Amino acid sequence: MSKYTVIDLFSGAGGLSKGFLDAGYDVVLGIDFDDSALKTFEKNHGRAKALKLDLFNLENVQLIVKEFNKKHKVLDVLIGGPPCQGFSLAGKREEDDKRNTLYKAMVKLAEIMRPRAVVIENVPGMLTLYNGAGKEKIFTDFEKLGYKMSVKVLYAPEYGVPQIRKRAFFVGLLNSKQEFEFPNPILSSDEFITCEDAIGDLPALDGIYGEEVQEYECSPKTKYQAEMRKNSTKIYNNIGTIHSEKTVKMISLVPEGKNYKSLPEEYRGLYKYNEALTRYHSKKPSLTINTGHRSHFHYKYNRIPTVRESARLQSFPDDFVFYGNKSEQYKQVGNAVPPKLGFAIAEKLKKYL
Secondary structure (H helix, E strand, C coil): CCCCEEEEECCCCCHHHHHHHHCCCEEEEEEECCHHHHHHHHHHCCCCEEEECCCCCHHHHHHHHHHHHCCCCCCCEEEECCCCCCCCCCCCCCCCCHHHHCCHHHHHHHHHHCCCEEEEEECHHHHCHHHHHHHHHHHHHHHHCCEEEEEEEEEHHHHCCCECCEEEEEEEEECCCCCCCCCCCCCCHHHCCCHHHHHCCCCCCCCCCCCCEECCCCCCCCHHHHHHHCCCCCEECCCCCCCCHHHHHHHHCCCCCCCHHHCCHHHHCCCCCCCCCEECCCCCCECCCCCCCCCEECCCCCCCCCHHHHHHHCCCCCCCCCCCCHHHHHHHHHHCCCHHHHHHHHHHHHHHC
8 A cells, every 4th residue: 555645844853753653654755944954864864855945835735745746646635734823822923923924835725736634733822912814824725625524622641752742733634524633641640741751861961061972771661762772873963061250150050850949039030031041850751842042951960952862752773863053953842743642643543645
């Protein structure tokens, strides 16, 4: 049986499509505008091709169609996480932020190619912001094209991701009378995978920078670590960060799971940002991985997590290697959909295809 075909718009490094790939789909194309993310995408998705296109220009959608049609006839699934800055709680939240319209490229591509299913990932905030205007727009635009739309916020730890992260998923089924039923959680709160479960086997790097490619220093200690290491014999993207003496001193005063508010009073006033100097808790999932604000620290060591540690907390396996400089790698990891969330959606979607 031939595999279901997938195009990933706004792919970034490809966390969502990695989930589809792991579920046995044929990821054909990833489209983005970021060179290092596209390199990462192409190197980690089998035979998939990466295309650099400006999707503010909707005429470029025709180039995607042309590239896809070289080898394939039918597109089964269109997936994507259009930039959410306009809808994000972190952004300025301007309703007319032009980035809010980028998802129109998904609408246009769906109109031309008629994929059997559409999957859009975004921040939960967009469901309620401006009285849900963003959500309504997505529903209306795709329903006009004949898609039966549904949306749900999934909580990453319930799907095996060792990270507190909520993402909204829209799923549209073409010419369907039934709505997509979202996958049920696989873990309850007392079974969540913790930071230590996820990264406790990786080298300490305490006070050292680390080599480009490293050896594992011990056997996997948990099922999750074994799964992440399954196809890998070496560790990549695990370069430590050497912080200033002041930062090391400050974080050394913060207990597990706490932040700058736990500092002695004379230092507390130095920090204004709500999550400044947050130390992960070894017995809990991590906080939401960001794109490298340098505000989150290892539960044990006085440094921020490495790209590889952050990737593990996002559920990227160790054989998924990130390209570009260190800050580009952090950005790719932070912007990604956890592959295990993508996998859960992809597995469930097979029933409808």
